[in-house]
Amino acid sequence: MNAVKDLSHAVWQDTEMLECVSVVPEISNTASFTFRAPSGALFAYLPGQFLTLEIPAPEQPGGVVHRTYTLSSSPSRPRSITITAKAQSESIGTRWMLDNLKPGMRFKAIGPAGLFTNAESSAQKYLFISAGSGITPMMSMTTCMWDEGRDLDIVFINCARRPSEIIFRQRLEQMASRTRGLNLKFVVEEPDDYRPWTGYQGQFNQLMLGLMAPDYLDREVYCCGPEPFMQAVRDALSGLGFDMDRYHQESFGAPVESENDQPELNDIIPADDNKAEILFASSGATAKVAETDTVLAAARAAGLNIPSGCTFGVCGTCKVKKTAGEVHMVHNGGISEDDIEAGYILACCSNPIGKVEIDV
Known part of the structure; x- marks a missing residue:
């Protein structure tokens, strides 16, 4: 009993290496990598934060690369920590992990860190909008609210190339089947061959937004994805009169650690007096x-x-x-x-x- 009690107060610090405990394929070129602390320490972080891994890269100067990944796990499940990574054509670190990472391997990590979180938000209604692997912080925030037993009111929009490329689709659908408060909306560019798709198809736009979340003006918006996608989301919202002070974003290519690192959004917003x-x-x-x-x-x-x-x-x-x-x-x-x-x-x-x- 004393050992368990002491363990409950041990929080993982990034001076300790992480040990991989599982590698779970998600979609093509994408997997969830789960780690634990060899000491048994627990993980404390905010949903939506990120972790930086030091990954072997023999062809690179110094033999390693540092890559940043948003955590897809929730702090409400503190005994392990998970990142979900998708390898692009130019990927080095993620490609190495998909090809080589096995349970038992240990990694140096830095973090967790980051400002993209709803942990301190007082909002009651949320609109999560993501594209591709930008879904990971939304999964973390949704799971945390679910585990805490909160009265969910989330419109969860994810955009992907095809239905088969929607990350976490089954897990999200299972959660949504047990509550009225998780409203899933998937948008795809094209259907999979020989598999009919009856949902939204095309590029995310204002018309879709109005259909998927008619009360979007009442919601706190969190957005993550490639910059052109987030630009389109910002344009759609601002054009419809949304209060952009209630808009939060994180590019999965460049998460930020402090307020000073936040990029300025120099969006063009037409004004009556111009x-x-x-x-x-x-x-x-x-x-x-x-x-x-x-x-x-x-x-x-x-x-x-x-x-x-x-x-x-x-x-x-x-x-x-x-x-x-x-x-x-x-x-x-x-x-x-x-x-x-x-x-x-x-x-x-x-x-x-x-x-x-x-x-x-």
């Missing part, structure tokens, strides 16, 4: 408008007819060529990346920034 000027080149008309006015609204006010349909960036009817200047466009799938690179915009969901010239 003025813009649109020259409709073909007709010679000019419109002086607020940045919050769309190109379509400005054209109509100038007596010009740009064909339109949905007015929400879905149908693509209002596609026009931008020949100069910048616009802030938040569309819902009605225009391709190739068209955007060629200079086309959707007039219905494009706000002019400064001086803009449109071929109308």
Whole structure:
């Protein structure tokens, strides 16, 4: 009894190496690696924090690389700690772990650390939005709230290339089947061959957000994924009037340890008091408008007819060529990346920034 009592007060410090106890495949090129402290110490951290591992890399200078991974485990289960890692084509450390890491091997680790956590949040309603392996901190936070017996109110959105590439899908569905408060929404780019998909398909956008979480304005938002994905999420939220002080993000490529390390989000947010000027080149008309006015609204006010349909960036009817200047466009799938690179915009969901010239 005394030994158990003493153990309960021993907290793992990163001066002690970690010992791998299991390697569990998740999806292709992805696995969950679970570690324990050889001394039997317990792990104390906040859900959503990360760990930095020192990984063998014989081809690299010094023979090791340091890689940072968000913890997918929950501090409510303190006897072990788990990272879930996906190897990209250029991966060195994760590739080595997938090919070589076995139970019994020991690693030096630094941490846990990081600011991306809801541990101190007073919010009652959450919106977790992630892409790919950005799901890991969301899993940690959700599991912790589940284990603590909290009254869950979470809309959990994860975006993946295919249904078979949704990490933790079965585990999340099992949790959701036992509570009304975990609302799962998966978005995929394309279905798996010979396996019908009846859920959301395409790129995450404002329209999907409104369908998946109609009360998004009331929720605290946590987002993790590649920067282009998080930019799209921020654009969607800010364009719908969300209070961005209630938005939190962590790139799985660059987690931060302190407030000073937080990257500045220099997002373009159109404002009523910022003025813009649109020259409709073909007709010679000019419109002086607020940045919050769309190109379509400005054209109509100038007596010009740009064909339109949905007015929400879905149908693509209002596609026009931008020949100069910048616009802030938040569309819902009605225009391709190739068209955007060629200079086309959707007039219905494009706000002019400064001086803009449109071929109308």
